[in-house]
Amino acid sequence: MKKAASSLLRTLVRTGKRQSRSVSKIVTALFAVPAAAKPKRKRKPAAKPAAPRARATTSAAPRTTVRTVPSTATHVPPSPGKWLASHFSAPPGVGRPARRMSYWLYLPNNPPEDTQRKGLPLLVMLHGCHQTATQFAQGTRMNQWAEQMGYAVLYPQQLVSVQAQRCWKWYDRATQEGGGDVPVIVGMINKVMTQYAIDRSRIYIAGISAGAGMANIVALNHPQLFAAVGLHSGPVFGAGHNTIGALGVMQHGAATRSEAAAHEVMMRHPQFPGMPAILIQGEGDKIVRPINQLQLARQSRLLNRLSTEPKITHKPQGRGGRHNAHQLHDFYEGRKLLLRVAQIADLEHAWSGGDPALAFNAKAGPDASKMMLEFFSRHQRV
Secondary structure (H helix, E strand, C coil): CHHHHHHHHHHHHHHHHHHHHHHHHHHHHHHCCCCCCCCCCCCCCCCCCCCCCCCCCCCCCCCCCCCCCCCCCCCCCCCCCEEEEEEEEECCECCECCEEEEEEEEECCCCCCCHHHHCEEEEEEECCCCCCHHHHHHHHCHHHHHHHHCCEEEEECCCCCCCCCCCCCCCCHHHHCCCCCHHHHHHHHHHHHHHCCEEEEEEEEEEECHHHHHHHHHHHHCCCCCCEEEEECCCCCCCCCCHHHHHHHHHHCCCCHHHHHHHHHHHHCCCCCCCCEEEEEECCCCCCCCHHHHHHHHHHHHHCCCCCCCEEEEECCCHHHCECCEEEEEEEECCEEEEEEEEECCCCCCEECCCCCCCCEECCECCHHHHHHHHHCCCCCC
């Protein structure tokens, strides 16, 4: 009897060690920082001053000086618009202490003429884990596209005092229901809208990975504020609820919980107006696996009350590997495109068409920043 019990105990210990090693490997894979591609060395002109670093200002109002984004990718020219740094001080809320969150704001240099009458459209961009707001701006090249298309872009930055890897807590139940950092981000948007000429009918929010998860949460809790949402490599909404649960969602999705979460949103907002969405996902992503995009698409079809079959477009690989082969699944209501699902072959956990000199960015397209802005331009809140 003792021998059998001893054998059982050894088996349990070995099983526990294997499970511990498996969890450790998953955590390492999910939160380790991938090595950034090294840019080619170039000769620097003599006596060229270094680009100034963007920092949060100490005053409540943003500075009006133009700054370039600090970056190791010196071959990417700065955009000509204003690059402003400031912060938002949020009062304490239920279960949340007072917070002072930094943000950066890009204002285009030559906005379209109609913005003088209506104001600029505003895009809110939420970075992923192990990223800063300025790295996200540089890696996605969103400011360059915003300059061309006449968008203001707001980049909030998660506090390391809230999450050591600067991850947004998309898996937290209270955050999913509109608490946590949600009111801080919304308060920041309201501050920017009072200081600059922003078109309140054209406000959008987007992000990658944990930032995509958080962008979705903010949009679904404030559907009247946002005209559309863009999610790149994002986890499905409404599941996780702790760190281990979050890892499970990123690897396996949320099963039947995904549809239940969408129904709960509509119960909290009986007059839910729908939320147009563009979902971009790499088929080679092992961090946030493609099952999440499939379940996000189901949620979006429910939230936008879509029952029609998608129009599918196949895009072949570009010459010289400049663009990965990809498919677009477009869901329409009449002639209005409400949901675009982009599935990109070979893309791993990185922003498609980004600056490969920074982590979490892939050189090969399609260009996710351009795709998002073109999708957003179709939508506005009435």
